[in-house]
Amino acid sequence: xxxxxxxxxxxxxxxxxxxxxxxxxxxxxxxxxxxxxxxxxxxxxxxxxxxxxxxxxxxxxxxxxxxxxxxxxxxxxxxxxxxxxxxxxxxxxxxxxxxxxxxxxxxxxxxxxxxxxxxxxxxxxxxxxxxxxxxxxxxxxxxxxxxxxxxxxxxxxxxxxxxxxxxxxxxxxxxxxxxxxxxxxxxxxxxxxxxxxxxxxxxxxxxxxxxxxxxxxxxxxxxxxxxxxxxxxxxxxxxxxxxxxxxxxxxxxxxxxxxxxxxxxxxxxxxxxxxxxxxxxxxxxxxxxxxxxxxxxxxxxxxxxxxxxxxxxxxxxxxxxxxxxxxxxxxxxxxxxxxxxxxxxxxxxxxxxxxxxxxxxxxxxxxxxxxxxxxxxxxxxxxxxxxxxxxxxxxxxxxxxxxxxxxxxxxxxxxxxxxxxxxxxxxxxxxxxxxxxxxxxxxxxxxxxxxxxxxxxxxxxxxxxxxxxxxxxxxxxxxxxxxxxxxxxxxxxxxxxxxxxxx
Amino acid sequence: xxxxxxxxxxxxxxxxxxxxxxxxxxxxxxxxxxxxxxxxxxxxxxxxxxxxxxxxxxxxxxxxxxxxxxxxxxxxxxxxxxxxxxxxxxxxxxxxxxxxxxxxxxxxxxxxxxxxxxxxxxxxxxxxxxxxxxxxxxxxxxxxxxxxxxxxxxxxxxxxxxxxxxxxxxxxxxxxxxxxxxxxxxxxxxxxxxxxxxxxxxxxxxxxxxxxxxxxxxxxxxxxxxxxxxxxxxxxxxxxxxxxxxxxxxxxxxxxxxxxxxxxxxxxxx
Numbered sequence: 001x002x003x004x005x006x007x008x009x010x011x012x013x014x015x016x017x018x019x020x021x022x023x024x025x026x027x028x029x030x031x032x033x034x035x036x037x038x039x040x041x042x043x044x045x046x047x048x049x050x051x052x053x054x055x056x057x058x059x060x061x062x063x064x065x066x067x068x069x070x071x072x073x074x075x076x077x078x079x080x081x082x083x084x085x086x087x088x089x090x091x092x093x094x095x096x097x098x099x100x101x102x103x104x105x106x107x108x109x110x111x112x113x114x115x116x117x118x119x120x121x122x123x124x125x126x127x128x129x130x131x132x133x134x135x136x137x138x139x140x141x142x143x144x145x146x147x148x149x150x151x152x153x154x155x156x157x158x159x160x161x162x163x164x165x166x167x168x169x170x171x172x173x174x175x176x177x178x179x180x181x182x183x184x185x186x187x188x189x190x191x192x193x194x195x196x197x198x199x200x201x202x203x204x205x206x207x208x209x210x211x212x213x214x215x216x217x218x219x220x221x222x223x224x225x226x227x228x229x230x231x232x233x234x235x236x237x238x239x240x241x242x243x244x245x246x247x248x249x250x251x252x253x254x255x256x257x258x259x260x261x262x263x264x265x266x267x268x269x270x271x272x273x274x275x276x277x278x279x280x281x282x283x284x285x286x287x288x289x290x291x292x293x294x295x296x297x298x299x300x301x302x303x304x305x306x307x308x309x310x311x312x313x314x315x316x317x318x319x320x321x322x323x324x325x326x327x328x329x330x331x332x333x334x335x336x337x338x339x340x341x342x343x344x345x346x347x348x349x350x351x352x353x354x355x356x357x358x359x360x361x362x363x364x365x366x367x368x369x370x371x372x373x374x375x376x377x378x379x380x381x382x383x384x385x386x387x388x389x390x391x392x393x394x395x396x397x398x399x400x401x402x403x404x405x406x407x408x409x410x411x412x413x414x415x416x417x418x419x420x421x422x423x424x425x426x427x428x429x430x431x432x433x434x435x436x437x438x439x440x441x442x443x444x445x446x447x448x449x450x451x452x453x454x455x456x457x458x459x460x461x462x463x464x465x466x467x468x469x470x471x472x473x474x475x476x477x478x479x480x481x482x483x484x485x486x487x488x489x490x491x492x493x494x495x496x497x498x499x500x501x502x503x
Numbered sequence: 504x505x506x507x508x509x510x511x512x513x514x515x516x517x518x519x520x521x522x523x524x525x526x527x528x529x530x531x532x533x534x535x536x537x538x539x540x541x542x543x544x545x546x547x548x549x550x551x552x553x554x555x556x557x558x559x560x561x562x563x564x565x566x567x568x569x570x571x572x573x574x575x576x577x578x579x580x581x582x583x584x585x586x587x588x589x590x591x592x593x594x595x596x597x598x599x600x601x602x603x604x605x606x607x608x609x610x611x612x613x614x615x616x617x618x619x620x621x622x623x624x625x626x627x628x629x630x631x632x633x634x635x636x637x638x639x640x641x642x643x644x645x646x647x648x649x650x651x652x653x654x655x656x657x658x659x660x661x662x663x664x665x666x667x668x669x670x671x672x673x674x675x676x677x678x679x680x681x682x683x684x685x686x687x688x689x690x691x692x693x694x695x696x697x698x699x700x701x702x703x704x705x706x707x708x709x710x711x712x713x714x715x716x717x718x719x720x721x722x723x724x725x726x727x728x729x730x731x732x733x734x735x736x737x738x739x740x741x742x743x744x745x746x747x748x749x750x751x752x753x754x755x756x757x758x759x760x761x762x763x764x765x766x767x768x769x770x771x772x773x
Contacts, residue, residue: 010772050772085773095769225638226619230602231563231583257770258762270621270642271664272699275761280662284637285577285596285618294556294576298599301533302561302581348773423770 007088008071009046010081013055017041019063026055026064031425031437052418054427086348097349098257100421100431102248102342102385102407105352110359111391113487115501119469126471128462134472135458135465137402139199139239140164140308141332142376162332163307165219165238167402168197169458170392170473174337174383174404175221175243175312177203179256179265179277180344180421182438185413185430188446190214195447196454199238201404204254204279206268207233221312222299224253225279227269231302239333240299240309242292244283247341247358247384249350250314254279257345259424262433293329300330308332308379315339315361315384316354320368327369327378335404336361338384342407344431345422358384359398363496366399366478375478389460398496399478412453413446515546520572526553529575533557540566554594559585579606582623595632598625601647607740611653620647620666624733628675628741631655639700641665648729650737654683657690660756661714663700667729671705671737671748680743682751693717694756696764702756703730705748718759726755 013034020042027035027042034048035055046069056064073081089097119125126133141162148155173193178186180203187210193200194217201219206228211218215236222229223243234240245251256265256277266273286292292311299309310333311326313319323334338358343351362382369375382400385407386392392403411417414428421431429441461473470476484501485493493500516539520532527535532555539547545566552558552572559568559579566585570578576595579587583602592610596618604623614632617625622645630653637658639647647666652673660668672688673680687709694702695714702717703726710719722730730753738745 082773089769089771089773093769093771096767097773098768098770226600226621227640229581229600229619230621231561231581234561234581257768258765267642270640270645272641272761275664275698276764278662278664278696278698278764280638284634284661285599285615297529298557298560298577298580301530301557304537304561347768418772420772 002093005088005092007085009049009069011049011051012046012067012069013044013049014065014067015042015044016063019061021061023060025058025060029054029058029427031427050418050420052427053416096347098345098422099348099351099419100344101417101419103340103352104419110357110492111394113485114394114498115484115486116393116464117482118467123469125469126466128466132471133462133465135169135461137167137170137473138164139167139333139379139401141378144376163305165199165308167199169454170396170402171454171457172198172381172402172404173200173409174406175201175203176406177205178208178268179205179260180431182429182432182441184438184441184443185446187443188413188450189409190217191447192450192454193217195451201241204243208268212236223279224283225277227277234299234302237307239307240303241335242295242311244311245314246343247314247337247339247355248343249346250316250355251281252346252350253281255345257422257424260433265433289325289329292326296330310335312337315356315358317356319361320364323365324368324372327374331378333379333381334365335381335383336365340385341383358382359395360495362395362400363398367497389457392457393461393464393476394483396473396476397479397483401477409450412449514544516544517548517550519551520549520553520555521551527555529555529557533560559587579604617647617649621645622647624648626737626740627651629653634658634661636660636663636668638662638664639666641700648733650733652737652741654685654688658692658695659689660694660697660702661692662696663694664698665700667700667733668702669730669733673743680747697758698761699758701726704754704756706751706754708754708756713756716759717756720755720757722753722755
């Protein structure tokens with residue numbers, strides 16, 4: 001039962017009254033209702049402000065600043081401002097706190113404790129502007145060995161190869177569904193992936209008929225709710241991925257709040273308008289590793305063995321044996337989603353406190369698969385808060401074949417990480433279904449921004465590879481020797497199998 | 504390479520799931536079935552089916568498949584359109600995530616039948632196991648339905664978002680249909696988490712069996728139309744009289760709210 005309680009607002013909306021011309025554009029733009037016009041001036045309700053910055057950017061006079069809230073509590077490291085607010089809100093509402101995007105607590109980043117190598121003297125660097133540096137990446141099962149026969153003076157492969165996906169660069173977009181994202185945001189992602197010749201995930205939203213044309217660049221997700229899973233979804237795409245978990249909420253199911261289930265979403269997911277789209281915690285036909293093998297088998301049968309079928313798990317304790325089981329169950333790729341991964345809606349307590357860093361998961365999974373002699377049977381995708389090209393290079397050196405991006409893609413499209421995705425009020429038109437807000441998202445602009453981002457990162461990857469004297473990204477996969485650890489915990493370096501700087 | 508074809512007229516083919524005294528692997532059998540379907544056969548008979556899984560996985564378009572024996576798990580998984588007649592019992596997950604089509608089982612069908620079904624219908628003559636119809640969905644005229652003639656176990660209709668589940672509590676003994684002696688015909692956690700769709704149980708339901716968010720409600724005219732249509736079809740397939748079925752009144756279980764878990768969450772920003 002709700003018991004309201006007034007608490008200090010997090011932010012203060014400062015309006016420069018001399019500059020403000022009363023155009024009221026800010027009142028229209030704020031989707032959270034924090035700004036209204038009372039007849040004579042703009043009035044702000046800071047309790048509703050979430051620092052999305054929409055008003056500040058859209059004000060033609062630059063008259064608005066979003067500042068930290070002014071009421072200061074006596075400092076206390078245990079009951080800091082955030083902790084106090086958590087207790088205030090939960091005692092007011094009795095509810096599980098929901099949030100969006102990725103972990104916002106200050107856990108150390110292992111990426112930031114790793115440094116990349118470069119060639120000096122002992123072997124020459126390669127200049128990627130003048131010589132080819134290959135970023136092409138092949139996803140899927142690789143044969144244990146190549147056998148060829150000679151036929152008509154040509155060498156021909158004797159054994160069948162397995163289905164695979166070719167990426168022009170080791171970057172893919174992770175699973176963000178139509179429903180959690182708006183239609184133009186989804187369209188921009190698919191168009192950008194087509195232009196870059198990489199892959200994007202569908203999330204658990206099904207595949208809108210308008211997007212069938214991008215099938216070659218699509219990775220269809222089969223999650224526990226089975227939303228949108230129909231033969232067309234399975235047959236005209238590049239890859240299939242069973243979602244067991246997600247970094248932002250390990251062990252938890254999916255949750256698309258009823259506010260975001262409008263007619264379009266209801267139709268694609270096949271549930272009543274306004275209902276919460278709930279995905280069960282486990283797949284109800286996967287209660288063991290043998291059951292997972294069964295679902296992989298079912299998908300391979302349904303797709304007639306034409307596409308790679310993979311499995312995504314949240315990075316958790318024992319990711320290594322879990323991944324080994326997944327590969328032995330027949331998966332052609334394993335996706336590891338670290339604890340910093342984003343989401344459209346998750347309980348805050350799970351998002352912020354469950355899972356492990358993807359850096360550790362990838363390193364241990366790659367090592368375990370190599371030790372068991374099955375590393376070639378599956379590719380590894382890594383994701384969960386990948387921030388820039390340096391993270392991509394480091395995670396590949398730790399053992400991943402490619403990355404999947406979520407939050408960085410959102411930010412490229414205009415997201416300010418205000419963490420309100422679950423309310424369906426995204427003022428940038430990215431994570432909402434409200435028509436008035438969706439119309440703010442220009443798919444053409446967003447497509448170009450994503451292509452720019454992926455191109456820039458690919459160029460940076462080539463720069464670093466060239467500096468390392470490596471001419472192909474495949475030579476960096478699992479190449480731990482090109483990393484050095486500069487952190488303060490040698491045990492981490494040991495688990496990563498990365499030498500300490502100076503060694 | 505197979506010499507499995509036997510009788511063959513313009514549109515019918517019979518396949519043997521046994522070869523040289525051993526059952527075919529599921530992959531080999533399904534390849535034969537898909538090839539027959541691709542070649543345009545409209546009726547595919549399969550005899551000696553011995554637990555092969557994934558039969559008719561992802562199969563699209565109209566086609567009648569008659570299975571003699573026991574199909575394995577995931578019969579008709581992801582399928583859209585075929586009619587499958589099973590002359591035997593099915594195992595788990597029959598009709599898993601099916602989109603359209605029909606499965607008619609002249610026997611039992613055990614756990615998780617019709618998981619996440621999105622359309623089409625499943626008629627089972629006998630009994631079922633746990634979690635039948637879990638997370639079924641519906642949208643406009645795509646309304647899946649599952650009808651069981653016998654009794655079922657716990658978690659019937661868990662997490663339903665749409666569609667119709669019916670259980671009758673009857674059985675056939677020596678050619679005669681009568682009320683099933685096993686009572687109750689449904690077990691606990693009935694409809695737990697339901698937020699759409701209807702469950703229709705022939706006879707009374709002890710409210711203690713209801714799961715989270717499931718409530719007993721009055722049948723309305725629309726429900727009766729659906730029920731009558733489903734019972735008519737069921738009776739046609741299995742030779743029961745509609746009169747016997749409607750001798751008892753049906754209890755309707757449906758969602759108390761379309762958002763049974765909304766009050767658990769707090770969306771206020773912190």
